[in-house]
Amino acid sequence: MPSRRTFILLLLIAACLLPQVGFSQVGRIAVLPLEDLSQGANGLNLAITRQVRESMASKGFSMMDHEEVISFMVKNRVRWLGHLSSQYIRRLHDECGVGYLLLGxxxxxxxxxxxxxxxxxxxxxxGDAQIIWASSAELCGADEIGLLGLSDPQGMAEMEAMVVDKALLTIPENLHHGRPLDIRDRIESVFMEPEILKPGDMVHCRIKLGASPASLFDTSVSIFVDERIVEALYYKGENSFVASWPAAFKNQRYPVSIAISRPGTGDQEVLVGSYLVDGQVPAVALHLKGQELNGIIVLQKKVTIMAVMKNPEPIRRWLMTVRDENGVEIMADDGQDGLPPRFSWWGQAQNGALVVDGFYTIDLTVWDRAGNSASAEQAIRVIRQEPKMELAMKEQENSLALNLEYDGEIPLAYWRLEIQNQDGDIISESSGTEDTASLMLPLATIGDQNISYRLYAQDMLGNRLRRDVVALVPVEEKEKEGDAGFFAETGGEEMALREIWTEDF
Amino acid sequence: MDRRFLILMGVTLACLVVLGGCAGSKPYLQEFKVVAPVRACSVGVLPLINRSGYGQGDRVLYRVLLSELVNQRPWRLALEGDVLAIYRELRLRPWVQPSPEQMKIIASRLGVDILVGGEILEMEEKVEGKRVNPRIKIQLQVYNGKDGTLLWATYHSRQGADYRKVMHFGLSNTVSQLGKKIIQEILKLWEEEELLACSD
Incomplete structure (x- = not known):
């Protein structure tokens, strides 16, 4: 049993030691693992971190355990190095009793x-999340540190030690606590959405202050926007102040400030963000590039659709559809963020099949960032008919009269006719762009041989005709039937009639 | 020797000495007119924009700039972590220059008088045998935190060989060291021009 005198002595010693313990706790230095930028965006250098820690400990500083630092980072989900926001620094101060933080x-x-x-x-x-000291040091093997290279580092390990010593050379030996500022009212985060909205839409704002729920019971947060004051309500569960208000009707940007009031302290007003009210409907127009027929664009292999914004602004979403004459949607495409400068439609439905001939409507709808939408549409016609061109042959005196006649709605681009004898030699070749044409072929050039012809034609839309007729024989030698024609198809197995209609897909 | 030839030689030599000595030795400062003097007692440094091909060059010079600003005078400097947190809240990408409106918000949130931003135009380190010649071109801009307007801008370009004293002494052999020297020179110029005054 200690005597009374011993007990008093022990008490005195404890009283003397207590402030020391407190000081050393608050004055502890936490060294966050050093970021290694030479290894890229997520580099880490534990070896130099350890050297820095050891070097500082050798200078007499009280260091926070490395494991404790790591567990703090894990607990607070700190997934980055080299920097830390005051929100986490405050936690280091409040929860871990750390006086200083060394980042590097x-x-x-x-x-x-x-x-x-x-x-x-x-x-x-x-205490106040202030940078009180900083240093940078660097060294290169090519540096002439001393004469004759006597002081030059011989390897990377030696260089690391030299650079760490050089960097810590100016660190103050006695770190003063200074006068810790009150950072309780510091705004930790502000989330306001949406950034761009339509007139009358609701704006939502959540403000988190750097203080514990217990100290916020007498704190009020007011929001100043558009000459209005909106009081934010405190939600204990989220430890946040939340406010919502309808946006004004005038199209413009509205700055948002908040004021934090606490009894006994002056109001702290901070500009925290802004939002844009946009009630302007985007002006969009569609231009189709292609062959025009009777005032309407006709599909020619494909059609190029160009969307033009009359007052260019960023587009959040777009939708393009193609509808048939009954209003049935046969094809649709959509996208986010930005309108493509041009679209192409190849006359196909959603499943890839070619659409039937007829009239279609191309419709484009765009939504701007505020959600205002606008549409534009253009009609288009699809015609995929072969050019209607006929060839009639008739004997006239000592010649063979050939009459070509085009009877199509779409203007003819060109035609070409080739007549070959039995041996495959071309005995006549002609071409033109007219809808009707008459040609005379002397019978002497034909003789009594069978002949064949090949007719090509293409309209302005690219629809093509290729007609091959082979083994035509003179009627005289078989059976002449009045004025039915000088030549007749031989029919049956001997006659091979091929009509090829192609479209360039 | 002809007297005119001697005069011509003398003038040529004088020009070479003067021009050679001045080439690239001082940062180029472009100051913009301000209506009222700006009080610069607290500073926030915005993420630098890296237009060079040097990986992480923006972050290297950011840290060096922060370090040199701390050593220049005991003003209040915004933490890099706080700046980045506000960038995240405002959905700003660090490699994009904020608008004046966003500058105002950032400065107000950080509680700083001025904002320093900038871009790295060139940053490289040529290793030739045992010798290294780094080269940096940088432009720093200072904005008024009250309205986000540009107050002044400084362009500076240097290479390691510019600092040669005797033989190989004085050479800057790393981009870190060259970056530090460049930033020191820029800050010195700002100090000389009394651009960073902290008085009401």
Whole structure:
């Protein structure tokens, strides 16, 4: 049993020690793992981190355990290095009793000769989240540190030690706590949405302050926007102040400020964001590029559709549809963020099949960032008929009269006629662009042989005709039937009539 | 020797000395007129835009700039973490210059008087045998936190060989070291021009 005198002595010793313990706890330094920028965006350098820790400990600083730092990072989901926001720094101060935070990055590290290493360190006082010291040091194997290279580092390990020592050379030996500022009212985060909206739409704002729920019972947060004041309500579960209000009707950008009021302290007004009210409907027009027939664009292989914004603005979403004469949607395409400068339609339905001939409507709808929508439409016609061209043959005196006649709605682009004898030699070749044509072929050039012809024709839309007629024989030699024609098809197995209609797909 | 020839030689040599000594030695400062002097007691540094091909060059120079600003004077500097947190809230990408409206919001949230931003136009490190010659071209802009207007801009370009003293002494052999020197020179110029005054 200790005597009374001993007990008093022990109490005095404890009283003397207590502030020391408190000081050393608050004055502890946490060293966050150093970011290694030489390894890319997510580089980490634990070796230099350890060297920095050891070097600081050797200078007499009280260091937070590395494992404790890592568990703090894990607990708070700190997934980045080299920087930390005051929100986390405050937690380090409040929860871990850390007085200072050392952040740093390895800016450069070259392991090939000449070696190079660059390091930046910064010391942040956690009480007020202020940077109180910073240093950068760098060294290269090519640096002439001393005469004759006597002081040059011989390897990377030696260079690391030299750079760490150089960087920590100016760190103050006695870190002063200063006068910690009250960072309880610091705004931790502000989330406001949407950024762009239509007149009258609701704006939602959530404000989180850097304070515990217990200290926020007498705090009020007001939002100033468009000469209005909106009081934010405190939600204990989220530890946030939440407010919603309808947007004004005038199209413009509205800055949003918040004021934090606490009894006994002055109001703190901060501009936290802005939103844009956009009630303007986007003006969109469609232009189809193609052959026009009777005032309407006709599909020619494909049609190019160009969307033009009369007052260009960013587009959030677009939808293009093709409808038939009955209004049935046969094809649709859509996209997000940005309108393509042009579309192409190849006359196919959604399943890839070619659409039937007829009239169609192409419709484009766009939505701007606020959700205002506008549409534009254009009619288009699909015609996929073969050019209607007929060839009539008739004997006239000592010649063979050939009459070509085109009877199509679409203007003819060209025609070509080739007549061949039995041996395949071309005995007549002619071409033109007229709808009707008459040709005379002397019978002497034909003789009594069988002949064949090949007729090509193409209309302005690209629809093509190719007609091959083979083994035509003179009627005289078989059976002449009045004026039915000088030549007749031989019929049966001997006659091969091929009509090829092609379209360039 | 002809006297005119001697005079011509003298003038040529004088020109070479003057021009050679001045080439690229001082940052180019472009100052914009301000209606009222701006109080610069607290600073926020915006993420730098890296237009060079040097990986992470923006972050390297950001850290160096922050470090040099801390050492220049005991003003209040916004934390990099706070700047990035506000960028996330405003859905801003760090490689895109914020608009004046967004600058106002960032400055107000950080509680700073001025914002420093900039872009790295060129950053490279040529290793030739045992020698290294880094080269950096940078442009820094300073914005008024109150209205987001550009106050002044400074362009500076340097290479490691510019700092040669005698033989190989004085050479800057790393981009980190060259970046530090460049930023020190820019900050010195701003100080000399009394652009960073902290008085009401």
């Amino acid at each position: 990055s390895v800016n450069q590290r070259r392991e090939k000769r000449p070696f190079a290493l660059g390091l930046t360190l910064q010391l942040i006082r956690t």
